[in-house]
Amino acid sequence: EDQVTQSPEALRLQEGESSSLNCSYTVSGLRGLFWYRQDPGKGPEFLFTLYSAGEEKEKERLKATLTKKESFLHITAPKPEDSATYLCAVHPYAEGGSNYKLTFGKGTLLTVNP
Amino acid sequence: KAGVTQTPRYLIKTRGQQVTLSCSPISGHRSVSWYQQTPGQGLQFLFEYFSETQRNKGNFPGRFSGRQFSNSRSEMNVSTLELGDSALYLCASSRMGADTQYFGPGTRLTVL
Numbered sequence: 220e221d222q223v224t225q226s227p228e229a230l231r232l233q234e235g236e237s238s239s240l241n242c243s244y245t246v247s248g249l250r251g252l253f254w255y256r257q258d259p260g261k262g263p264e265f266l267f268t269l270y271s272a273g274e275e276k277e278k279e280r281l282k283a284t285l286t287k288k289e290s291f292l293h294i295t296a297p298k299p300e301d302s303a304t305y306l307c308a309v310h311p312y313a314e315g316g317s318n319y320k321l322t323f324g325k326g327t328l329l330t331v332n333p
Numbered sequence: 334k335a336g337v338t339q340t341p342r343y344l345i346k347t348r349g350q351q352v353t354l355s356c357s358p359i360s361g362h363r364s365v366s367w368y369q370q371t372p373g374q375g376l377q378f379l380f381e382y383f384s385e386t387q388r389n390k391g392n393f394p395g396r397f398s399g400r401q402f403s404n405s406r407s408e409m410n411v412s413t414l415e416l417g418d419s420a421l422y423l424c425a426s427s428r429m430g431a432d433t434q435y436f437g438p439g440t441r442l443t444v445l
Contacts, residue, residue: 250431251432251433253433253434255436260421260439260441261438261439262337262339262423262436262437262438262439263376263423263436264436265433265434265435265436268433306376308376310431318389319364319366319381319383319388319389319430319431320366320378320381320389320391321366321368321376321378321425321434322378323368323375323376323377324375325375326375
């Protein structure tokens with residue numbers, strides 16, 4: 220069964236204090252790994268898609284990396300507006316290419332204090 | 334380009350009633366997926382539709398159903414509502430289903 224585990228569950232940072240969020244996954248084969256940001260009461264906002272080990276993508280203060288077993292979301296010099304829940308999801312391969320669902324982790328609640 | 338829209342945004346129902354939620358995907362997207370989000374379980378997959386056909390279904394009881402129309406708009410229905418159905422219901426669209434999914438704002442359902 221596909222599994223996604225995110226750690227830590229919650230992270231509190233001071234403004235400017237860089238850190239990383241972890242997403243560990245177990246799938247038979249990975250078609251893609253996705254990072255989303257979710258603000259309270261809103262739908263997840265797409266951040267990154269990673270397809271193969273060694274791939275990296277950046278956007279402003281965020282950088283996502285991928286290995287064969289986990290992904291990291293690095294946050295450099297965070298600001299209070301980066302406070303949100305960050306969700307990781309995997310899209311596994313299925314025989315015949317018939318799997319179209321994402322399996323999500325429980326998320327990391329990030330709080331950045333000014 | 335307009336994003337995914339969901340209506341209504343908020344709903345309050347009582348146990349035993351049924352509810353229909355609507356989702357309009359991003360223009361050009363033919364795949365629509367539905368997810369249920371609760372504090373305890375996180376985001377859980379309900380079902381996915383493409384060209385009016387359900388291709389995948391999650392582990393939810395038959396009270397949860399959906400459909401997709403020829404214009405790719407989708408609806409989901411929950412019959413005989415239970416207290417545990419209270420959740421944020423999210424719709425996501427993608428071009429073909431195996432690519433990046435973009436989420437709508439969700440419908441907050443409260444069952445009393």
